[in-house]
Amino acid sequence: MQEHSIDLLKRVGVGEVSVAVETASGRLQRLLGKNLALEKVSRTINMLADRKIFTRGFFMLGFPTETEEEMRSTISFAHASRLHLALFFTPNPFRNTGLYDMFAKAGKLPKDTRTIDYEYYGSPFNASEVPDGKYRWLYRWAYYGFYFNPLRALRIARDRPSVADIPLRAYKLLRNVASFRRLRETSS
DSSP: OOHHHHHHHHHTTOOEEEEEEEOSOHHHHHHHTOOOOHHHHHHHHHHHHHTTOEEEEEEEOOOTTOOHHHHHHHHHHHHHSOOSEEEEEOOOOOTTSHHHHHHHHTTOOOTTOOGGGOOSSSOSSOOSSSOHHHHHHHHHHHHHHHHSOHHHHHHHHHHOOOTTHHHHHHHHHHHHHHHHHHHHHHHO
16 A cells, blocks of 8 residues: 555544454465565555554464464564554354365364354364464464553554544545545536
């Protein structure tokens, strides 16, 4: 995302943005068809933070074939970022999805579970190459290491949009939409 675009978002009153990073592993990104440029994502997160736009990141831990090193790199990326919030999810192999095929190919489809048994936070199974105990420890560390950062806590408190901001943001957005329409009508 270019700086100009982020300035426009701020100007029209955008107060929150979500970024779906999923994994910091290039190998897993290719398997998922994601192919993010992590340096570009970091720059975008930094530009959003500079403008005090509240930013959350979405990550997944426990992909089939994921190694401890890959899991740690995802956690480190989140911890080092200027994100306000990070949510760490567990991948779930819903039928008829690429993720289901990935689980099947790795021989990691859980036996005797139904999709109703799946959870996004703390799965009933571990599909990664990491032993279960270590996986649970890393999953907890992802959250603890992210949120027990005093500077992050201060930024969250400083930048968090409040409910009182909503009417002002709605007014700015409507005003900008109206200005855009008038501009478009006069240029036609």
